[in-house]
Amino acid sequence: MDSRSQVVANITAVSQFHPEDRGIRSATPEEIRAGLTADVYFVGTQQILQHLHKQEQVVAAEVFANHAGILAGVEETLALLAPLPVTVEALEEGRAVAEKEVVMRITGRYGDFGLFETAILGILASSSGWATAAREVVEAAHPVPVFSFGARHVHPAVASVMDRAALVGGAQGASSILGARQAGETPSGTMPHALLLMVGDTVEAARAYDQVMPPEAPRVVLVDTFKDEAEEAIRVAEALDGRLGAIRLDTPRERGGVTPGLVREVRARLKQAGYPDVGVFVSGGLTPERIIALKEAGVTGFGVGSYIAAASPLDMTMDLKMVEGRPVAKRGRIPGLTDNPHLTVKLANAPEMRG
Incomplete structure (x- = not known):
């Protein structure tokens, strides 16, 4: 079963659905489009509306942010909704949004899109959370570039989504192949400690890296594996x-991590040895506060992983605000459409709102 009508037509069909055991638990795009990631009560809602002959009612639903942040996930949400007979108005990705600001409005028959509320909110909330965290570190690092190194901190099924959100938030690059390439970028990376440990010497590994990697690939070499970082930095600079x-x-936390003092020493010793133009790229447990101090010490690039990957979702809510041309709202909220002239991104497939 792979169509919405077959899989989630009603609650009985849901209980009879048995997915194949493929080992990896993430949903495929086909399963998302089939409604299989929906909260199950939306299936029951569709079934009840059909019983009452109300599934054809034209409604307008608004999505708003419960906290201020950076909006991302609009492109993916539009891709999910594109095959449906709905009209969508949305803010542009990368835009700063205020608390309670409407970020998207969907107009159409509720029976055509209501099942996808869970997916819509999840896409926007997760992507916006990652983009917001990325913007925080990008602003702290400015003008020093930030690269998203967070793929190892999330499930691989969403690593590319996270990296794209980080790029929307202002990161200059991303490490995951799929995430970077989907955004039209070249993946960014250096070398893992595993390579150095297998080779057994930093300089030998650096020479091999220089010989094997294409000419356009930046030569960025880890220098904290075997010996003093400043000593290794000079050895590698001389070898290349x-x-x-x-x-x-x-540098791991067991050795004190990367400190501003260490950065200043490495930069000073490189300069004294005749290599003032060699940059210092830092990764590992970075936060906006650490980034500010390290930038002042002379860091020329940051790889940020856990701070972006572990960001809380930017909580989103969807409310029906019009039903068949009649303003509606739950208690505590104002009925009718919310004015936001910045909803400039359009997808127009739906019938006109009646009334």
């Missing part, structure tokens, strides 16, 4: 003879 773009510091 002008081709070293930057060294990367990812």
Whole structure:
């Protein structure tokens, strides 16, 4: 079963649905479009509305943000809704939104899109949460570039979604292949400690990296695996003879982590050795506060993972505000459409609202 009518036509069909055991638990795009990620009560709602002959009613639903942040996920939401006979108005991705601001309005027959409320809110909330966190670190680092290194902190099914949201939030690059390529970018990365441990020497690994990687790939080498970071940085700079773009510091917490003092020392010793243009790229447990201090010490690039990946979703709510041309709202909210002239992104497939 892979169509909405077959899988989630009613509660009985849901209880009789048995997904194949494929090991990996993430939903496919087809399963999302089939409504299988919906909260089950939306299936019951559709069934009841059909019983009452009300599923054809034309409604307007508004999605608003419960907290201020950066909006992302609009493109993916529009892709989900594109096959449906609905009209959508939305804010542009990357826009700062205020608390309670309407970010999207959907008009159409409730029976055509109501089942997808769960997916719509999930897409917008998760993507906006990641974009908001990315914007926080980007603003702290400005003008030093930030790259999203968060793929290892989330389920692989959503790593590319997170990386795209980070790019919407202002990150200059992303490490996951799918996330970067979907955004038309080249994936960004350096080398893992595993490579250095397998090779057994930083300089030997750096030379091999220089020989194997394409000419356009930046030469950024980890220098915290075996010896003092400043000593290793100079050894690598000498070995690559002008081709070293930057060294990367990812010193573990067990050794005190990357500190502003360490960055200043490495930069000073590189300069004294005749390599003032070698940059210092830092990753590992970065927060806006740490980034500000490290930027002042001379860092030239940041790889941020957990701060972006672990961001809380930017909570979203969907409310019906019009039913067959009649203003409606739950108690505590104002009936009728909410004015927002910034809803400039359009998808127009629906019949006109009656009334």
